Amino acid sequence: MKISTVNIVEALTKILKNEQVTINETVRELHGRDESYHAARLPDIVVFPESTEDVSKVMIVSKEYQVPVIPFGLGSSLEGHVIPSKGGITIDFSLMNKIIEVRENDFLVKVQPGVTRTQLNKELKKHGLFFTVDPGADATLGGMAATNASGTTTVKYGVMRDQVRDLEVVMADGTIIHTGNMAAKSASGLHLNGLFVGSEGTLGCFTELTLRVYGIPEHVTAARASFATVNDAVEAVVSILQAGIPIARVELVDEPSIKQANLYSETNYKEKPTLFLEFHGNEAGLKQDVDFTKEIVKDHHCEDIEFETDNAGRNRLWEARHNLAYAFIHGYPGKKMMVTDVCLPISELAGAVEHARETVESLDLTGGIVGHVGDGNFHVLLMMDMNNAEELAKADELNERIVMYALERGGTCTGEHGVGIGKQKYQEREHGAALLVMEKIKKALDPDNLLNPNKNVKMD
CATH class of the missing domain: 3.30.465.10 (Uridine Diphospho-n-acetylenolpyruvylglucosamine Reductase; domain 3)
Known part of the structure; x- marks a missing residue:
């Protein structure tokens, strides 16, 4: 163990309880990765603060010893946010859960x-x-x-x-x-x-x-609507939003994803491009919204629409949607999931999804497309053999093509996953001179680059 790490541990145990500071390798391994495909790296030390004052004391030690600090929640991020690229201290906030x-x-x-x-x-x-x-x-x-x-x-x-x-x-x-x-x-x-x-x-x-x-809404109704094409489904969403219907959720699930959901969740949904919808409101208003939505989707060649009004049916529907990632992972044992994430103006979404599907097929990759189509955000769920260099290169190419398609049409390289490690290379292309402003803010607030270095806005 490095003498510097010994000194830092000694400094931390003077301000925290001994059990709040650990260099245990198993604990460090749990804090060296997230849910992404990016390579893991272990922190040198993991601390478990119990209060704001504990965190403040850790930051003072960090500054004194010039050691990086990485905040950690549950490690469910998808672009390498919590991977300690320079080692250092990971702050696990699990004890601050009140x-x-x-x-x-x-x-x-x-x-x-x-x-x-x-x-x-x-x-x-x-x-x-x-x-x-x-x-x-x-x-x-x-x-x-x-x-x-x-x-x-x-x-x-x-x-x-x-x-x-x-x-x-x-x-x-x-x-x-x-x-x-x-x-x-x-x-x-x-x-x-x-x-x-x-x-x-x-x-x-x-x-x-x-x-x-x-x-909590007085009434909740969920629905599943299948279409002949992705374009029909997205255009139906645009019409629903234009009509002012206060829809609470509207998710696009493409044909391969529906197939995987049926296998994993034991559902029998029609294997077509599908919208999962949910409406919140009072009983009278909800009935009007549902009736209006039926008319709209019919105008966009909806092949089938089914409503779920009881809790069991709604839960089954959204569990199938939320479990899609696990459905693909379960369906392709030994492979690792790579999840893309871009967001575009909703008028550009149908073209972007079709472009993504064509790209997946042209590169002979395996994956499904899902999206929060009400706000123009979609993902490709790719199943990768991490030992296959050719496949990894194709995945990078896919990600590049999808991101560039979005940026060229006024979109962003990430709608919700964040920048982390994976989307840094697109920051200058997306933000231009504004990236320099972000770098100046980072420098002003963290002049020693100790807070989660090499993430989001880089200073190196």
Whole structure:
């Protein structure tokens, strides 16, 4: 063990309990990777803070010894965000998992960063409330804020950034700040919430979040609509949105993905391009929305539409959608999943999905396409043999083609997965001179480049 690591461990155990600091190799291995295909690297030390003050003390040690710090939630990120590219200290927030306060009359909740989405919604249900952002994984709220997570409900409720009223953040020098307040709006100062949400742990460590929550809808109806082509399905979504129907979820699942879902979830859905839809509202309004939606999808050559009004049917539908990644992994044992992520103006989405499918087939790759079509975001789920250099090169080419298609049409290289390691090479192409502004902000707030270095905005 390096003498420098010994010194850092000694410094950390002076300010934390011994059991909060570990160099155990198994624990380090668990913190050296995420759910992505990027190569793992172990941190030198893992710490488990119990309070904001603990985190502040760790950052002071980090600055004194010039050792990097990597914030860690559950490791469910998809672009290598939590991989310690330079070693250092990983801060695991799993012990900071308290729901501090539910302000039901203000539709706000205050939580520590280690609270998970499921944990929060279980508590909120007692108050007739729910937290909307649903990325599929049961991620921590701190991690979701760090990557500006979104998911299936974005079309109605917005992304993580839209839900954050305030963050408590520990800065690189150990200073503790708040980025906002509990008011619904403010015209005071710079918008620090918007700056820190999505910063991927490169500007500070989140130790408390104040989030917007919503009343549980009186009625929920889900539906599954199949179409002859992807273009028909996407055009139907555009028409639904243009009609002002307040749809809560609208997901595209292509034919190969439906086939995989049927095998894994033991469903018998028609193997066609399919929309999974969900409507929230009161009974009378919901009936009008459903009837109007039926007319719209019929105009776009919908071949079949089925509605689920009971909890069991809705849960089965969304479990099939959320479990698609596991369906592909289970269907291709020994292979690793690579998930792409781009977002475009919705008018460009059908062409982008068709282009992606053609590219997958022309490169002789295996995968399905799914998307949050209500906001123009889609993914290709690729199954890769990590020992096959030719296949890996094809996957990189696919990713490149999909990203460039999106950027050329006013889109972004990542709608929700974030930059991490995997999307860094596209940052200059997407942002141009604005990337220099981001680099200056990083330099100003983290002059020694100790906070999750080599991620999001690089300083090397």
